[in-house]
Amino acid sequence: MTCNPNWQEITSELLPGQTPKDRHDLIARVLRLKVETFMYLVDTQNIYGIKRCHVYTIECRKIRPDQIDSIISAELPDPNEDPALFGTITKHMIHGPCGQLNPRSPFMKDGQCTKHYPRTYLNKGKDKAVVGLANRHRNDEITRYQIAKYISTNEGVWRMLQFPIHDHFPAVEQLQVHLEKYQRTLFNVENAPDRSIYTVHPKNTECYLLRLLLLHVRGPTSFADLRRVDDTVFNTYAEACRERGLLADVRHWHLALTEATVTDRPYKIGEICAIMLHMCEISYPLRLWEQHKEAMAQDFLRTLRRRANDDTLSYTDAIFNRALLCIENKLLSFPGGKPLSDYHLPSPDRSSEQDDDTLPREIAAEYSYNTAELQERLTTNEGSLTQDQRHIYEELLAYVA
Structure with a gap:
């Protein structure tokens, strides 16, 4: 809704010699009445159907309508004088038409505009930018804030009359997902508005699983109640989620590693496993390790056989420990990476981290190539x-x- 200063409700109340721009108080009161009337029609009369929610913001122009064209203008370049610029602007700086008017528009996909037009404009940031010379050692934040703060006469009157700038329904307050005994806010039935739950990254495993249960368990009365499935209270949120079938099956992770076994070297399989652990929520990581640990440790067995000149040697706990070390090192190299113990996997023994007591892992790895195979x-x-x-x-x- 855009306020029109030529509305009859405004012009009919002007005194002789006055124009609408002389009566910002009148404009504000009329607009407020029209907004209230419109919201009444939406809320009570259901002119758009039953309302589920609404949100609106009042924004005041900082210039008069008759000043706009002197400050802001837009025109296409002459296609005859500069056809290249004309083509660039019409191709990259103009959107539409799309939708039903032009279903073959390049912006259309599956019947929808990929640029999400038409857009709903709600609000914007600061209305002013200040550029000037100043002492770089003097940082007066208060002055900078006051300089950037500007309220027009329209907005000033609106605020003086204590009309709301913004309104929305329902009154929703986001709540952080927290573990038991880590509550930061207190509220009761009388003062609690409708609330929504923050999203949680899967890397924050416990909170992520807790949020998953909050979205699927109706009417829980305690944290233990969230972990209850039928008559059984499970010890962890992960167990409760698995019992409810809320976590992805381990089979597609198994298939991914099986496929990697055919096409990639063993150390690459370990890296893929590390990426899965870090980025995804794997239901049974220990089962996945047990199924594919030989494929991930094959390089170390091959190196051991070559050094011992004995092809009968088989996998040992020490060999699997080296594979676990590589996976954990990869995990710890990620931002926010966690050790294997956080994924309920065996913690590697780092006393055997190096192939040789005198060589770092990176240098020792350069000596572990199969020279006969490379020569062939x-x-x-x-x-x-x-x-x-x-x-x-x-x-x-x-x-x-």
């Missing part, structure tokens, strides 16, 4: 190099020789 690949593929590839290959050999 070289012999097989060297003859298929193109002329450019051979030139680069020979230059590299000469450089490292």
Whole structure:
């Protein structure tokens, strides 16, 4: 709704010689009455159907309507004088038409505008920007705030009359999801408005699972009640979620690692597992480890067999420990990464973190290549190099020789 200063309710109350811009009080009162009437029609008369919610904001222009064209203007460049600029602006700076008027618009997908037009305009930020020279050692935040604060005469009268700038229904207050005995707010039935629940990142596992239960358990009276399924109270939120079937099945994680086993090297499989643990909510991580630990530890077994010159050697706890170390190191390299123990997986023994007591892991890894296998690949593929590839290959050999 846009206030029109030429509304009859305004012009009929002007004194001789007055114009609407001389009576901001009159404009504010008439607009307020029209807003109240409109909301009455929406709330009580259901002119748009039964209302579930509403939100509106009052915004006042900082300039008079007759001043707008002198400050803001927009026009397309002449297509004859500058066809390239004309084409760029009409292609990238003008939206529409779309929707039913132009269903073949490039912005349309599945019958909807991908740019989400038409948009609902609610509010904006500060109305003024200040640029000037100042002492860089003097930071007067109060002055800067006051300079950027501007209230027009329209808005000033609106506020003096104590009319609301913003209104919404229902009165919703977001609540943080917290674990038991970590409540930060207190409220009762009399003073509690409708409340919504904050989203929780899956990495915050306990709170994420708690929120999952809050969304699916009706009328819980305690944290223990949230963990109750039928007549059984489970010890953890994860167990309660699994029993209710709220967590994804482990099968698709198993299939992903099985596919990686066919196409990737063992250390890559461990990295994929680390990414799954860090980014996803895996229901049974221990089961996943038990199913794929040999594929993740295969490099270490191969290295051990080569060093011992014994192909009969099999997997040991020490070999699996090395695989766990690699997974945990990858996890800890992520922002906010957690150790394996946080995922209910075995904690690796870091006393055996290095292949050699004198070599760091990164250097020891460079010594663990299968030179016989690499030589065989070289012999097989060297003859298929193109002329450019051979030139680069020979230059590299000469450089490292």
